[in-house]
Amino acid sequence: MYNPSLKQCHTSPQANCADCRLASICLPISLHIDDINKLDDIIQRGRPLNKTERAYYAGDKFRAVYALRSGSIKTVQVTPDGQEQVTGFYLPGEIIGMDGLAANHHTNSAIALETSAICEIPFSRLEELSAKIPNLQRRFFQLMSKEITQEQQLITLLGKNSADERIASLLLSISTRNHTRGLSAKEFYLPMSRSDMGNYLGLTIETVSRVLSRLHKQGIIALNKKHVNIEEMDTLKNTALVQMDA
Amino acid sequence: MYNPSLKQCHTSPQANCADCRLASICLPISLHIDDINKLDDIIQRGRPLNKTERAYYAGDKFRAVYALRSGSIKTVQVTPDGQEQVTGFYLPGEIIGMDGLAANHHTNSAIALETSAICEIPFSRLEELSAKIPNLQRRFFQLMSKEITQEQQLITLLGKNSADERIASLLLSISTRNHTRGLSAKEFYLPMSRSDMGNYLGLTIETVSRVLSRLHKQGIIALNKKHVNIEEMDTLKNTALVQMDA
DNA sequence: CGGCGCCTTGACTTGCATCAAAAGTAGTGG
């Protein structure tokens, strides 16, 4: 069931962390209420991004990380020979921009897949605050570590798995992450194009389309453009072999 | 030129960070001398690992991260269906174990590829110290971010590049990392087996062997078992297209 | 010197890419 309340979130830009429906999965996890308010003080909420607009560009000086409040975002790297590689898809409550820390400039661009709202968290302030709030420091270390382990799962997927397994894994990843957000694990929209899926999974657009059609014909998923309904969850999980988790 | 002094490093287990030849590329970068000594106080140096011994096992409770002092290490993930995926190769001065932070247990095993010495850095102490030394906190954030960006480069490599490009990229990665350590960029030993290389790059052992033979026949590299001499650096760089950096 | 891993090489197969074209969808302006 597609939950339109998500769409509405970016219409209340003044919402603070303490009230935010996503607080339980976002940066503030495990913080005391007064620490949440301190965090809230440094967060900047701008106007929503329209589809194809960018939160930051590859090459931009690194100044902040961003929490996605609503919508969805892809991160994209440009290779030296000018090709684009999609490095991740992000859903509300997830943090983007941590790639910029190492070299002090972003190595990815973050592009909105639909109208999206983000909370900008200036990094220098976050650093100061982390030094004062041990749980926040710990939380941020954890978020980066989670990014690392997730990327390792993607590496495994790209290194070892067939086209069918890759697609099934991506569908299940989005399914479980939706579920974590109180949405349906069974029925959801894919915010990205076939081309983005293929790029992310190391497949051509034709292969993505063929695999999705096949899963549809086999009755494992119902598919209408970007709207997916997982009809046989167990079969899909068997196909995936590897569960990429949230 | 293979520099045997590297081999000797693990024979001086009492070395401290301030004296360590690797300090300029390891965790202590940009720390004041007294801060380095504080860091040094929490570091534990055990006996060297023999080949195939593990610094930690996947599933182990996360207690520490580890700086590699000498030798080389691979990190390996086990997929649900029992296959192994090599997720990284590590050289002296590099930090391993940051995968364990997110879930509070390691998701990889760290396996010595040859006799190797490591510095164990208990994480709870590192956290405390990071809160007191801003440069250390920053440095550790940077190391994790670097891990993220490097993995994204590997994802791109696996998603978009041919067998030749993957092998060339790995050779160049090891070359530049050796160079950073004051060793030759041109001539070096590959510490890992063909099987490890293939596993890491998403290729079969036969393909790795064929590509290396081809590079050899073309005169781009000289190859004797694990000993590599890059004869035509520019050609190799052209083959790689993408430079995976240190 | 014989057995066991690791690596190389060759012959054959196959999954996915490539090429091509048509159908579907969205956006724009008259």
Next chain:
DNA sequence: CCACTACTTTTGATGCAAGTCAAGGCGCCG
């Protein structure tokens, strides 16, 4: 509201890079 254009997706036919299967070589160690 429809016509027109441009983009995305689907489907089909063909080709190729890398996988699989198989055999043999090399080095190491007891």
